[in-house]
Amino acid sequence: MELRAPVVSTYTVPTDAPEADGTFAWDSTTMVIVEVAAGDATGTGWTYGPAAVGDLLREQLAPVVTGLDAFDIPAVHDVLCRTVRTAGRPGVAACAISALDIALWDLKARLLELPLTRLLGAARESVPVYGSGGFTTYHDTRLAAQLNHWVHGQHIPRVKIKIGESWGREVARDLHRVRTARQVIGPETELYVDANGAYTRKQAVRIGGALAEYGVGWFEEPVSSDDLTGLRLVRDALLCDVAAGEYGYDLPYFARMIAAGAVDCLQVDATLPHCLKRRGGTPIGGLTEFLRAAALAQSHGLEISAHCAPHAHAAAAAAIPNLRHIEWFHDHARIESMFFDGALDPTGGEVHPDPDGGVGHGLTLRTEEAEEYRVA
Numbered sequence: 001m002e003l004r005a006p007v008v009s010t011y012t013v014p015t016d017a018p019e020a021d022g023t024f025a026w027d028s029t030t031m032v033i034v035e036v037a038a039g040d041a042t043g044t045g046w047t048y049g050p051a052a053v054g055d056l057l058r059e060q061l062a063p064v065v066t067g068l069d070a071f072d073i074p075a076v077h078d079v080l081c082r083t084v085r086t087a088g089r090p091g092v093a094a095c096a097i098s099a100l101d102i103a104l105w106d107l108k109a110r111l112l113e114l115p116l117t118r119l120l121g122a123a124r125e126s127v128p129v130y131g132s133g134g135f136t137t138y139h140d141t142r143l144a145a146q147l148n149h150w151v152h153g154q155h156i157p158r159v160k161i162k163i164g165e166s167w168g169r170e171v172a173r174d175l176h177r178v179r180t181a182r183q184v185i186g187p188e189t190e191l192y193v194d195a196n197g198a199y200t201r202k203q204a205v206r207i208g209g210a211l212a213e214y215g216v217g218w219f220e221e222p223v224s225s226d227d228l229t230g231l232r233l234v235r236d237a238l239l240c241d242v243a244a245g246e247y248g249y250d251l252p253y254f255a256r257m258i259a260a261g262a263v264d265c266l267q268v269d270a271t272l273p274h275c276l277k278r279r280g281g282t283p284i285g286g287l288t289e290f291l292r293a294a295a296l297a298q299s300h301g302l303e304i305s306a307h308c309a310p311h312a313h314a315a316a317a318a319a320i321p322n323l324r325h326i327e328w329f330h331d332h333a334r335i336e337s338m339f340f341d342g343a344l345d346p347t348g349g350e351v352h353p354d355p356d357g358g359v360g361h362g363l364t365l366r367t368e369e370a371e372e373y374r375v376a
Contacts, residue, residue, distance in 0.1 A: 101286020
């Protein structure tokens with residue numbers, strides 16, 4: 001079944017309020033959607049990154065996949081990776097490969113008239129989620145409103161906020177916001193924090209000790225994810241779990257992180273962390289590499305957590321035995337609910353990519369609604 005030329009579109013959506021983490025601020029999110037067809041079916045994939053992702057898809061990747069077999073996804077993935085060799089696989093190229101790979105898996109499932117979870121083989125009926133946002137730009141009232149919505153409105157039993165404001169120079173406010181979060185969510189809800197690599201090693205250890213008072217069980221990127229030794233040192237010094245990995249774009253990256261003993265839970269992103277423009281973060285290369293990374297982690301006794309883009313991960317996450325949860329990231333969950341029919345409901349703290357509920361990943365682009373945000 002031959003692939004036809006992919007169709008690419010790019011959209012930029014303003015945030016619903018100013019947003020920032022410990023190392024970057026933003027006021028919009030750009031989403032690149034690729035649709036690829038074969039026979040009577042069309043698959044849809046997407047990523048988050050600069051508009052240049054769409055240009056690379058149109059100019060370099062679309063021509064090389066046209067005419068290839070829609071069922072041979074590993075072979076197509078290899079062709080894509082070889083095509084970007086001289087351009088460099090990290091960054092924009094990895095985003096483009098990821099979007100196309102997700103579309104290919106959706107297409108294959110639709111050609112076989114199967115839900116994607118059924119095609120991959122389910123390991124679980126439901127997928128745990130955690131609410132993620134709590135940006136450093138939020139004042140206490142807005143932070144409380146968001147946390148209340150997740151915990152008391154949607155009954156999500158785990159939430160995450162950003163700390164490390166201004167590259168770790170606002171520690172008093174970081175701890176104030178953690179204290180506020182704990183007061184809002186109560187003692188039973190799991191509380192996570194994400195510093196986005198803003199702290200130094202010793203600073204992260206000191207802050208991690210203070211976070212223990214508020215029952216923080218997950219400390220994401222306490223130091224730069226490039227500092228594997230630093231992550232291990234922080235991990236060894238603290239009781240809470242240390243997590244990182246969202247910037248990984250190939251299996252050797254994760255192998256190095258695992259070998260360094262750097263994390264308690266490996267974060268993997270099949271699309272793209274929203275922070276590509278911040279620090280060169282890249283996706284792993286679609287669902288093909290996402291599944292491989294999960295197997296690599298399992299072979300070392302580690303769980304994985306899917307980073308951002310919740311609807312892109314949900315079906316594949318249900319096929320992973322060693323999954324801890326997926327990130328219900330505010331920006332991406334909001335955009336995906338705006339752009340797609342079939343969006344999932346995280347009420348109760350889990351989503352159900354029902355294997356009997358349709359075909360593919362279950363999402364259909366709302367073309368007219370998306371059009372007002374289209375930039376290319």
